[in-house]
Amino acid sequence: MTEIVSLEALAADVQPGQSLAIPVTGVSMAGTAALIEAGARDLKLICVPISSMQADLLIGAGAVSAIETSAVSLGEAGGAPRFNAAVRAGSFALRDSTCPAILAGLLAAQKGVPFMPIAGIVGSDLLRVRPDWKVIDSPVGEPGKVVVVPAIAPDVALFHAPEADRAGNIRIGRHRELAAMAYAAKRTFVTVERIVDRNLMATEDSAAGVLPSLYVDKVAVAPRGAWPLPLWDEYPGDDVEVARYAAMARSEEGFRAYLSGFLSQRKQVA
Amino acid sequence: MTEIVSLEALAADVQPGQSLAIPVTGVSMAGTAALIEAGARDLKLICVPISSMQADLLIGAGAVSAIETSAVSLGEAGGAPRFNAAVRAGSFALRDSTCPAILAGLLAAQKGVPFMPIAGIVGSDLLRVRPDWKVIDSPVGEPGKVVVVPAIAPDVALFHAPEADRAGNIRIGRHRELAAMAYAAKRTFVTVERIVDRNLMATEDSAAGVLPSLYVDKVAVAPRGAWPLPLWDEYPGDDVEVARYAAMARSEEGFRAYLSGFLSQRKQVA
């Protein structure tokens, strides 16, 4: 059953060496700050299917030993400076992917199968740098080559959502990739804007947008927990702040200064 | 884009020889009556993943030349008499399956891949009677046998739902297997209790339970369109009627009598 815990307790339960799945919408920046505060290290990031400032912060803080992603970018604010620097320096194991392949890997774990076939990809150099991906002859139907990717079962999935109820059901709306992460992951930790008293599973309409507590191990309250990234139906992204990050994080020193300010700012919100 | 049509027009557009996917919840009994009225024949039923009175009626009416299903049963009312009789008589091509294999076949079509791996099944005689299913060595990870099933791409998916909006978005709530049918099918026809003026995609909560009009080809209004089967949030099943069917359909003559009454009753509702 779902435990409702403090942000610190949630972060403290992510162990070195574990793989951590993080999304592109519903990003737990509060959880990210708490992980860095807790001295997280040797994380194997799985970006579902890409990441922006969250991955860049964790990389800059030295918490990441491996990353599987289809892209890391600050969007309008440009490239991800700490990711790019780490790639050049070879500071982590890099597993480049393509968005639907990461989603397919999670789906394989969701279904308890070792692999998932996926359309396209043939001809891409990704096949060259991902020896864990295979091209097979389709075992059924007309002869033809098909790419298969291995299952991705993250140790922990971490995301941020508007609401949890007391039972640990999470309102995710249409953002079903958050459910996909949770189905595939061994454990799922969620930060939320607030905990509500009503049962989110009570009506068909409400339940349709819910990740059931069955998949949720820990919930922590973190108001404005996605900031400076957006949270649907709650607040837009703080583009000025992300641009400020992009500028400062160009240098190691600038990044350190930003990070220290970011961590104390997150503490004030909490 | 979605067309809003009459029930007759919807039914008339299902062609002989086409495969027709039908669900277990959100059953279009109104559409079924209209198909029988329109003289539907040579249908290849795909039950997602089982069926009850709907398949039995279509079989009894002589409209079915093939069926892929994990079960046909009237539930509390007992076995499906016309299905059972047709199996004994060998009146159609029978493709026995198991629930998750049908869902996996649809998923393969949803993802544009020729097959889908699936856990379990090894040891079942289904593998013997389904030569289109294969057991392969997993191409990735630890050595091990895995069953793969071919994609199922129905020509038409047909179901019943509470509401459509004017754009053809359909409220399906948590019944995401209805979306899975539509994703996989070449065309999707939906009967609904009513058409509403509001935009079902307007809010995150509402949209979470919606099949987008992108996947919906035809919508027809059919009040109490699932009767005598239940429709979530709208009406319970009419167990007395289903039991009456079960009793009458034991004989070919009884079935004919029931069918004739059923068709005129459905007409009165419409």
Place this chain on the structure above:
Amino acid sequence: MSGERERRELLINVIAGLLDGIRHVAVGASSPIPAAGAMLLRARNERAGKPPVRISILGSQEHNFFTNGAVEVFDCAAQGRVDAFFLGGGQIDGAGNINLVGTGTYPATDVRWPGSFGSAYLYHLVPRVILFREEHSPRVFVPKVDFVSAAATTPEVRRRGGPHALLTNMALFDFDRISGGFALRSVHPGYSPADIRANTGFDYVEPASIPATPAPDAETLALLRGRIMEELGETYPAFARAMQQAA
């Protein structure tokens, strides 16, 4: 046995015992006795301060923890998140294989049953599958099923799931996954081990001494006739009414 209500109460009580220790059990939409067993365990755990039990009733709108459609219970089992499930069978054989398809030669079977449902899959994936078939007769319990809907043991693949026990109107058997067969655990009041042997078409291990299946104690009966019947009535109103009428 003294009557229909007592018969059912004994089965419900046995099922609650078989489920002890699980966190999540899935129950078919038309399985009131298994559902009642799960509800009894849930109520007991609550009273004893033990970990809560989650009961998913398939096809029920109210007792439904799922939000991803029909596939979710199967995915959930594949993820190892379903600890127990119930399967029946038109035929069940001594190797624990079940037949939900029909008798005779496939496809034009002499008797056709509904079909395999999810059995071929769930039998592999749910650790504690309880075979539950009330009718105890040689036509059900056969040496070898005519069609294997789902196989109990498959040494050629790794699996976490399979049969745990077989419960009938007459007896309770354990299943041994190593030997791949059943052993008689207890015989319900009113029957003897010889009755079981006479009505079982397959061979099984029979220990020298076979206890009687314990009937529910007073506390359990109070729970069953009160809270459990109330909970059950929400999903299985006809069954709950029949239980009360049988009293």
Place this chain on the structure above:
Amino acid sequence: MSGERERRELLINVIAGLLDGIRHVAVGASSPIPAAGAMLLRARNERAGKPPVRISILGSQEHNFFTNGAVEVFDCAAQGRVDAFFLGGGQIDGAGNINLVGTGTYPATDVRWPGSFGSAYLYHLVPRVILFREEHSPRVFVPKVDFVSAAATTPEVRRRGGPHALLTNMALFDFDRISGGFALRSVHPGYSPADIRANTGFDYVEPASIPATPAPDAETLALLRGRIMEELGETYPAFARAMQQAA
């Protein structure tokens, strides 16, 4: 070209032309010019009573026809329900291959770009992929990309998708899937075919006579500056403001 607004209006107008006939186009969240081109086509079709155009803006909450999470656009493309999409590239080569990963030797690339996103997949599945890269220079348009994020042609597998055209700040090219290369279709006002040759690092077919890319007509300009800017402002407010300021 007379200015920034005119440059963008010309590109938008070309894109609307390239999209003509499609039913559903998906556009990236940070692609205002492609989105504007799609909106222009939609407005034109509406006026002409032609079939409606569906525009999915990825990552937008408002212009989102999807309800199945991040995977849906990919599934939708695999089903053949996405007719057109836009891809860029840090490098694009003469065979139509694109590189979104970086220059130099992988993995410790000299310059690292964000990554391949969905390109390796969508290039195979969307019939009309429009390569859109504003910068027209030899460092972008190279003889051979350093890393193939997505391959334009793959005779070894059947595919419905691939490049349709390449649009830059200077010119418009068609892509020929049989020969696997580009042919110059038109040159934007202010540039000559020689400018294109000088700024393109890969070889391409150049017909004897190359027309100028047509500028939008008065009716199109009115639409663009009115309705389209309004629609665009809902999703790309910064871009719409910049367009108006450039006027």
